[in-house]
Structures are given as structure tokens and as C-alpha cells.
Amino acid sequence: MKKFVRSRQLLKSGTSIGANVHKAQNAESKADFIHKIKIATKELEETKYWLILCEKSNxxxxxxxxxxxxxxxxxxxxxxxxxxxKFRKEN
Structure with missing residues (x-):
């Protein structure tokens, strides 16, 4: 069971990127859009982490x-x- 922890986490974070980008496309405001993209980038960084762990594992x-x-x-x-x-600050 422990063997699948990394792969499950990788799947969750990896698919969360797309889900948050998709949600951002229907944001209620610029601030909401930025917030959702920020969440997507956090999930992206987590995905990178899990990929590194998988690459280092035999x-x-x-x-x-x-x-x-x-x-x-x-x-x-x-x-x-x-x-x-930048666009938000200019307007």
C-alpha cells in the first residue's frame, strides 16, 4: 500500500493543476482569476516534487x-x- 502513496499524490497534484486552470477560466473577478492561477502553480510545484521523488526511486x-x-x-x-x-496593478 505504501508504494502507491507517491503515485497517488502525483496524480492528485497533477490533475489539480488542470482543474484550477479550468476554474480560473470562469473566475468571478481578476482577483479570483489570479488566486486560482496561484493555486494551480502551487499544485505544479507539488507535482514537480513528486516527480523528483519518483525519479530518485528505483x-x-x-x-x-x-x-x-x-x-x-x-x-x-x-x-x-x-x-x-501586472495588468491588475495598471488598472
């Missing part, structure tokens, strides 16, 4: 392309966040 299969895709998604989310915060 008992979990790893896929380097997955880490690369998560990093790319992070660049996108952080750009969305910084642009949204």
Missing part, C-alpha cells in the same frame, strides 16, 4: 518527457500569473 518508472512538460507548463502559468498581476 521502484517507480520515470518518464523524462513528463518532467519537461511540467516545466513547460510552469513557464506558461508563471507568465500568465505575472501578466495578470
Amino acid at each position: 521502484s517507480y518508472p520515470t518518464h523524462k518527457n513528463l518532467s519537461s512538460k511540467v516545466n513547460e507548463l510552469g513557464l506558461i502559468l508563471y507568465k500568465i500569473l505575472s501578466t495578470s498581476v
Whole structure:
């Protein structure tokens, strides 16, 4: 049972990124949008953590392309966040 803790956490945090981005698309305000994107970035960082643990473990299969895709998604989310915060301050 313990073996599946990492994979379960990885699944939860990884799918939470998309769920929060999806919720952000229907935000009630700019502040709500930013809040939901911030949650998505926190889940992204947690996903990176679980991927690192899986990569360092001999008992979990790893896929380097997955880490690369998560990093790319992070660049996108952080750009969305910084642009949204900047735009909010200007208005």
C-alpha cells in the first residue's frame, strides 16, 4: 500500500493543476482569476516534487518527457500569473 502513496499524490497534484486552470477560466473577478492561477502553480510545484521523488526511486518508472512538460507548463502559468498581476496593478 505504501508504494502507491507517491503515485497517488502525483496524480492528485497533477490533475489539480488542470482543474484550477479550468476554474480560473470562469473566475468571478481578476482577483479570483489570479488566486486560482496561484493555486494551480502551487499544485505544479507539488507535482514537480513528486516527480523528483519518483525519479530518485528505483521502484517507480520515470518518464523524462513528463518532467519537461511540467516545466513547460510552469513557464506558461508563471507568465500568465505575472501578466495578470501586472495588468491588475495598471488598472
